[in-house]
Amino acid sequence: MCYSAQVRAEYAAFQRMFPSSKLSLKGFWEIYWKRREQPRPVMRFPKAMDAMFASPQTDEEHRIGALIDEYNANQTTTTEQALFKQRKRLVDAERTLATKVTKKAQEDQRIATNKIADALGKLERLRRTDLGEQDYRIFPGWWAPVLIVEEGELVVRPMRYLCRPPGKPADYDVKFSGAYNARRDNLKSSFWKGVFGEQHAVALIPVFYENVVRHLAEHRELGPGEEPENIVLEFRPQPQRTMTVACIYSHWTPPAGSDEPELWSFAAITDEPLPEVAAAGHDRTIVALKPKNVMTWLTPQGRSHGELDAMLEEKERPHYEHRLVA
Template identity: 60%
Template sequence: MFKQRKRLPDAERTLQTKVTKAATESQRIATDKIAWTKGKLEDLQRTGLKPRDWRIFPGHCAPVMLMEDGQRVVKPMRYQCGMAGKPASYDVKYPGTYNARRDNLEGFWKPCFSQTHGILLVEVFYENVSRAKFEGTLLETDERDESVVLEFRPSNGELMHVACSWSR
């Protein structure tokens, strides 16, 4: 917040003398980040729950049910599997590694697949996908792809059992 509160007036001073793309962008980013940070700080003060509190995002913890010593246990685990033996920077360098799809279970996920499984119980599951891939279209050279959020919700209103792999 401090960094952005310094950045914003610096950008505004620059814009008073000359409108530049860099200063305009810096002003926009600082304004957005200040608003985002204020929202997060307000969330820390509230006592009531909101629907977004139940969403699980990569890098955040979620309750996972697994077998341990022949017993079912629920443990909080980070949703974005940090594979054992990979450096901590791996998740940042390859941000999509939290999604173990069928097509890569015998590749990247082979050390965990059929070894360490868990179940995540959810009412709804969301997945971000490329709009171009979702629609089966090709992008023009200068076109930017956008993300589409797909929602998967059981029609019977019951919980979904989402299989997950985990690593020590």
């Protein structure tokens, strides 16, 4: 499973690779407006995607930028208030501990210290304007820009990285929480009916991350009394480059009488691991399309499953170097 990845979230990256692509400003405005109007569940966007609208040029971009600025200002205020509360909690706990050690005061001290650190980290992220690698990273349920063909044109549209197939109920998001990836050997199943062979996309990904078990990554057995430990590995193609990763997407519309909003969502296709990924302890690898196959992949209608699968088989096979990140 590709549980996390860095995505090229800036429009310039799409334009360099696909000069005729257009930005769906309506699509971006809709998700930022929805985040404002429906704060629960929280909609998460990479900071790099927000940064596309930091220097707006058009009226539409100004409106999107204003929604982002308003949201960040509200988040800053809420976080500062929480920080003040936790700092008071810490002072009160330390005052109590100075005269008498109690379990409650120790717990308050521990919890307040952790929450203060979290709040300071969040404020730093909100206020920072320069982008680092972490600002391009997405996780399941986050939103990211992907490239599709819409009415004959290449369009960059934001979608949720957790696909809800058309016709399925909204609770599929919970029942099938792993649907941010689509196994190549499962694409022809009924689960992906109406998606594979119909609605294809690509994401621009230079790096992906995987959860692996430490002792398997280290090619050893568990030691006496040792419990399996999860670690996170970062995989980078060599030579370093941005990959066009094969995806499928869904434009989900609610059934009659439902108050659920429409949803654009996608899943990255994964395949059997390349040897160096398997050696690192993981059993899947994302599928990076060869450049010559991208436009064909994006226009699947009328093509046979065999023809589409052949493009996945003909995928790029870079060597992935990995390192421990967590």
